[in-house]
Amino acid sequence: NAGVTQTPKFQVLKTGQSMTLQCAQDMNHNSMYWYRQDPGMGLRLIYYSASEGTTDKGEVPNGYNVSRLNKREFSLRLESAAPSQTSVYFCAGRRVGADNSPLHFGNGTRLTVT
Amino acid sequence: SQKIEQNSEALNIQEGKTATLTCNYTNYSPAYLQWYRQDPGRGPVFLLLIRENEKEKRKERLKVTFDTTLKQSLFHITASQPADSATYLCALEDSGTYKYIFGTGTRLKVLA
Numbered sequence: 532n533a534g535v536t537q538t539p540k541f542q543v544l545k546t547g548q549s550m551t552l553q554c555a556q557d558m559n560h561n562s563m564y565w566y567r568q569d570p571g572m573g574l575r576l577i578y579y580s581a582s583e584g585t586t587d588k589g590e591v592p593n594g595y596n597v598s599r600l601n602k603r604e605f606s607l608r609l610e611s612a613a614p615s616q617t618s619v620y621f622c623a624g625r626r627v628g629a630d631n632s633p634l635h636f637g638n639g640t641r642l643t644v645t
Numbered sequence: 646s647q648k649i650e651q652n653s654e655a656l657n658i659q660e661g662k663t664a665t666l667t668c669n670y671t672n673y674s675p676a677y678l679q680w681y682r683q684d685p686g687r688g689p690v691f692l693l694l695i696r697e698n699e700k701e702k703r704k705e706r707l708k709v710t711f712d713t714t715l716k717q718s719l720f721h722i723t724a725s726q727p728a729d730s731a732t733y734l735c736a737l738e739d740s741g742t743y744k745y746i747f748g749t750g751t752r753l754k755v756l757a
Contacts, residue, residue, distance in 0.1 A: 571749065575747075579744060581743040623688070631676070631679075631694055634689070638688050639688055
């Protein structure tokens with residue numbers, strides 16, 4: 532099993548460019564999440580998808596859009612990148628059930644916006 | 646406002662000692678709380694979950710406590726080893742919303 536896979540691993544963008552970060556999971560997760568991690572700020576929730584067909588804003592959604600393409604895939608789009616979006620982005624998934632199951636994370640996409 | 650706070654300063658301890666990390670939260674009423682470990686360049690990995698009706702949970706050298714009155718969880722690593730050096734994050738679900746919120750994490754360094 533691959534688990535949670537994020538692509539690309541690294542990306543450099545110029546201000547104003549757009550790009551989509553991809554996330555796919557093969558763990559039968561119902562819920563999927565996008566976080567960004569900055570020094571001293573911890574993990575901050577950008578958007579999440581509680582189940583296929585739904586998406587909701589997290590703590591820091593401005594400047595981002597998401598698509599839950601199907602149960603396996605959850606993408607994050609930057610329409611017009613800004614230097615403030617330089618960060619490490621993590622995707623995570625979770626199988627919702629009675630056992631309060633934990634999040635499973637990918638290994639991140641390191642994005643630099645110049 | 647809602648907050649989850651962990652000691653932002655790094656914690657350095659000697660090998661063999663017990664490390665204690667703190668997680669405090671404000672304006673949440675979580676049914677459970679989770680702890681994760683994160684190594685440099687990797688995503689966080691789940692360690693332990695404790696429910697609101699559990700005062701203490703153990704797994705090998707790890708122990709977690711949860712005090713819903715103090716709104717605090719403590720994470721202990723006994724007989725610490727250099728391999729325990731990592732950043733440790735606490736997380737909770739904003740009740741009923743599926744939103745998982747994380748603390749800022751505490752970096753632990755165990756000195757040989």
